[in-house]
Amino acid sequence: MASFLRITLFLIISQFGFAQIQGDIRVYINNKIANFPSEDEFFNVPSENDLLIWEQGINEIFEDKIALANNTLNQLNYQIIRYKDTVFQKEYFVIEEFESQNKYWGTFILNFNACRRLIIQCPHPKHDTNTGSQGIYCFQKLNALAYFVSGIHRCQGHDFSPCSGTTKTCSTESNPFKDSDNAHTSQSVFQRLTTILNDKWNQPTFIQLHGFGKKESDPYLILSNGTKFTPEDDILPLFQENLLNQDSLLTSKIAHLDDWNRLIGRTNVQGRALNATENPCLDYATSVEGNFIHLEQERTKMRKDSVGWNKLYNALSQTFKCDPFLSNSTIQDNNIILVTPNPNYGIFTIDGIDINLIIIYNSFGQKIKTIHSQNEIYLPKSGIYYIKIITSIEKYYKTVVVL
Ligand SMILES: [Zn+2]
Numbered sequence: 001m002a003s004f005l006r007i008t009l010f011l012i013i014s015q016f017g018f019a020q021i022q023g024d025i026r027v028y029i030n031n032k033i034a035n036f037p038s039e040d041e042f043f044n045v046p047s048e049n050d051l052l053i054w055e056q057g058i059n060e061i062f063e064d065k066i067a068l069a070n071n072t073l074n075q076l077n078y079q080i081i082r083y084k085d086t087v088f089q090k091e092y093f094v095i096e097e098f099e100s101q102n103k104y105w106g107t108f109i110l111n112f113n114a115c116r117r118l119i120i121q122c123p124h125p126k127h128d129t130n131t132g133s134q135g136i137y138c139f140q141k142l143n144a145l146a147y148f149v150s151g152i153h154r155c156q157g158h159d160f161s162p163c164s165g166t167t168k169t170c171s172t173e174s175n176p177f178k179d180s181d182n183a184h185t186s187q188s189v190f191q192r193l194t195t196i197l198n199d200k201w202n203q204p205t206f207i208q209l210h211g212f213g214k215k216e217s218d219p220y221l222i223l224s225n226g227t228k229f230t231p232e233d234d235i236l237p238l239f240q241e242n243l244l245n246q247d248s249l250l251t252s253k254i255a256h257l258d259d260w261n262r263l264i265g266r267t268n269v270q271g272r273a274l275n276a277t278e279n280p281c282l283d284y285a286t287s288v289e290g291n292f293i294h295l296e297q298e299r300t301k302m303r304k305d306s307v308g309w310n311k312l313y314n315a316l317s318q319t320f321k322c323d324p325f326l327s328n329s330t331i332q333d334n335n336i337i338l339v340t341p342n343p344n345y346g347i348f349t350i351d352g353i354d355i356n357l358i359i360i361y362n363s364f365g366q367k368i369k370t371i372h373s374q375n376e377i378y379l380p381k382s383g384i385y386y387i388k389i390i391t392s393i394e395k396y397y398k399t400v401v402v403l
Contacts, residue, residue, distance in 0.1 A: 017066075017067030017070060017071070018066055018067055018070040018079065018080045018081065018082060019079065019080075019081045019082070020081065020082045020083075020084065021081050021082075021083050021084070021094075022083070022084035022085075022086050023083075023084075023085075023086060024085065024086065024087045025083060025085045025087070025090075025092065025094075025109070025136065025139075025140055026087075026133075026136050026137060026140055028083065028094075029107065029109075029132065029133075029136040029147070029149060030132075030133050030136065032096075032107055032149070032151075033125050033126065033132045033133065033149065036126055036151075036152060036153060037101065037104055037151075037152050037153075037156065039153075039156070041101075041104070041152070041156065042104075042152075042156055042157065042158050042180070043103075043104050043105075043151075043152050043156055043157045043158070043178075043179060043180030044102060044103050044104065044105075045157075045159075045179050045185070045187055045188075046076075046103070046105065046187065046188065046189055050076055050189075051187070051189065051192050053072060053073075053075050053076055054073070054076060054078075054189045054192055054193075055192060055196060056072050057069045057070075057072035057073040057076075057078075057080075057095075058192075058193060058196050059196075060072055061080070061093060061095075061110065062200055062364075066080060066082070066093070073095065076103065077097055077098050077100075077101070077102060077103055078095060078096065078097050078098070078103075078105075079095075079096060079097075079098055080093055080094070080095055081093070081094040081095075081096060082094075083109070085140065087140065088140060088141075088143070090111065090113060090140075090143070091113065092109045092110060092111050093109070093110045093112070094107065094108070094109050095107070095108040095109075095110070096108075097151065101151070103151070104151040104152035104156075104180070105151055105188065105189045105190065106148060106149055106150045106151040106182065106189065106190055107148075107149050107151060108146065108147070108148050108149075108189075108190075108193055109139065109146060109147040110145070110146050111139075111143070111144065111145055111146060112363070112364070113143075114143050114144055114145040114365075115143045115322040115323055116142050116143055116144050116145070116316075116317075116320045116321075116322055116323070117145060117201065117204040117205060117320065117323075117365070118142060118144040118145060118204060118205050118206075118207060118316065118320050119144065119145050119146040119147075119148070119197060119201075119204055119205070119206045119207070120135045120136075120138055120139045120142075120144055120146070120147050120148070120207055120209065121135070121147075121148040121190075121194070121206055121207065121208040121209070121270065122134075122135040122136075122147075122148060122149045122150065122208075122209050123148070123150050123154070123181070123182040123183040123190065123208065123210075123270075124150065124154050124181075124183065124210060124211070125149050125150060126150075126153045126154070127153060127154050127155070127169065128209070128210050128211030128212075128303075129211055129299060129303055130211070130299075130303040130304065130305075130309075131209040131210060131211050131297075131303060132149045132150075133309070134209060134302075134303055134308070134309040134312060135147060135149065135209050136149070137306065137309045137310075137313065138309065138312055138313045138316060141313050141317070142313065142316055142317055142320075142322075143322065145197070145201060145204055146197060148182075148190060148193065148194075150180075150182045150190065152180050153180070154169065154170070154177075154178060154180055154181040154182070154183075155169065155170035155178050155180065155181075156178070156180045157178030157179040157180030157181065158179070159178070159179050160175065160176040160177065160178060160179065161176055161177045161178060161179045161181060161184050161185040161281075162176075162185075162281060162282075163176075163177065163184050163185055163186060163267070163269055163280075163281040163282065164267050164281070164282055164283075164284075165177055165184060165267030177267075183208070183210075183265075183268050183269065183270065184267060184268070184269060185269065185281075186269045186273070186280050186281040187281075190270075191269055191270065191273065191280075194206065194270045194273060194274065195273055195274075198273075198274055198291075200364060201364055201365075201366065202364075202366045203274075203289065203291045204291065205235065205291045205292075205293060205320065206270065206274060206291060206292050206293065207293040207295060207316070208265070208268070208270060208271070208292070208293065208294050208295065209295055209297070209312075210263075210265075210294065210295060210296045210297065211296070211297050211298075211299055211302075211303050212263055212296045212297070212298065213299075214298040214299075218262070218298075219251040219252045219253045220249075220250050220251050220252065220297070220298040220301050220302065221240075221243060221250060221251070221252035221253075221295065221296065221297055221298070221302070222252070222253050222255070222260065222262070222263050222264060222295075222296035223236050223239065223240055223252060223253070223254045223255065223293065223294070223295060223296075224236075224254070224255035224256070224264035224265050224266075224271075224293075224294040224296075225255070225256065225271070225275070225288055225289075225290055225292055225293065225294070226264075226265050226266060226268055226270075226271025226272065226274070226275055226285060226288075226292045226294050227255075227256065227266065227271075227275055227284075227285045227287075227288045228255060228256045228264075228266075229256055229285075229287065229288035230256050230257070230288070231288045231289060231290025232290065233290050234290060235290065235293070235319060236254050236256075236257070236293070237254070237257070238319055239293070239315060239316075239319045240252055240254055242314070242315035242316075242318045242319050243311065243312070243315040245315075246311035246314055246315055247301060247311055249301070250301060250311075256288075263296045264294065264296075265294030265296075266284055266285075267284075268294055269281060270292065271285070271292045271294055272284070272285050274289055274291060274292040275287060275288050275289050275292060276289060295312075297312075323365070336352055336353075336394075336396060337350060337351070337352040337355075337389050337391075337396045337398060338350070338351045338352065339387070339398050339400050342400050342401060343400075343401035343402070343403050344400070344401075344402060344403065345402065345403055346378060346379050346380055346381075346382070346402050347376055347377070347378055348376070348377055348379075348400060349374070349375075349376055349377065350374060350377065350387070350389060350398070351374065352389065352391060352396070353391065354391045354392040355374055355389055355390070355391050356372070356390050356391060356392060357370065357371070357372060357389075357390040358370070358371040358372075358374075358377070358387060358388070358389050358390075359371075359387070359388040359389075359390075360377070360379070360385055360386075360387050361385065361386045361387070361388070362383060362384075362385060362386075363383055363384045363385070363386070365386075368385075379400075379402050381402065382402045382403055383401075383402055384399060384400075384401055384402075385399070385400045385401075385402065386398070386399055387399070387400060
């Protein structure tokens with residue numbers, strides 16, 4: 001904890017119209033969790049109009065109009081920070097509430113230079129001890145796409161959430177979840193950002209970190225996709241194997257494979273939305289997509305300190321391979337392959353010897369076109385694209401700008 005004080009943060013309002021900070025993103029986030037609102041402060045449920053403004057701000061970030069997005073989000077008492085992580089030499093966008101808070105909707109990090117198609121969500125950083133710190137630890141080392149953390153304790157809502165499910169978490173008798181519980185309320189920016197990123201980044205994997213008090217009959221880890229169905233592409237057996245390899249004493253269950261029903265996140269609204277449920281607040285998923293992982297973890301083996309966090313990091317890094325091509329910084333340029341004209345207005349040609357395959361990605365690493373011939377290429381939307389060109393001898397990378 002003393003390291004909090006030793007790290008110096010630099011905050012300036014730049015000519016770009018939004019704040020820039022540098023430091024260690026782990027320290028920055030852990031500080032926020034340590035300074036959670038006191039017990040007499042309450043979550044404020046966003047209105048439908050708030051959520052529309054939020055969505056507009058996020059869309060503007062994806063259009064690379066950061067100053068505009070910042071202005072939009074300012075209407076919600078939120079701002080965008082360009083955060084330079086000096087530990088890993090990375091730059092992120094942090095979406096956070098101003099220091100004088102009244103919403104407590106949470107803090108969100110977007111990483112446009114990620115190498116893993118993973119999003120880490122921590123809806124209960126306080127109640128599920130250390131899951132927020134564990135999440136940012138893994139996010140930083142994994143070079144993941146995004147990190148979500150709630151801004152208030154799950155029980156600090158004025159009202160109950162209208163969504164399904166009950167809990168004894170916030171009272172002695174069983175009650176509905178509170179509206180401050182981001183995993184159990186769909187009227188939230190946490191939920192809205194989940195569906196936006198799922199759409200924009202073409203179904204990346206969302207891993208949601210939870211913690212539970214282990215009963216004797218419980219395993220140390222409970223893995224679920226939010227349903228009891230088996231997806232076509234089931235990542236959980238491999239993830240489970242990689243987790244168990246970290247510690248010979250760990251035990252685990254997978255909800256849909258081991259007929260396990262306790263703490264499997266079937267009322268979790270992010271899981272329901274990602275599993276294509278039309279009304280995630282009220283309805284169970286009736287099918288499964290496979291890109292939501294609900295992970296329940298016992299404390300001493302997984303959450304207590306960085307020894308446990310590192311088990312999760314190792315298992316995730318082995319399960320989800322780092323693809324450097326997701327990152328803009330590794331694009332190589334050369335004169336063997338020619339893209340003309342570049343920049344262009346959406347029509348261009350690629351010329352070179354022995355081209356077998358051309359694969360076009362958008363600036364978020366999403367594959368949008370595979371082409372076998374060398375005819376004119378047509379891209380209707382403006383933006384930056386990354387092109388992998390495979391010839392009979394080499395692979396080449398090109399960047400093309402469509403105006
Ligand atoms: Zn939880």
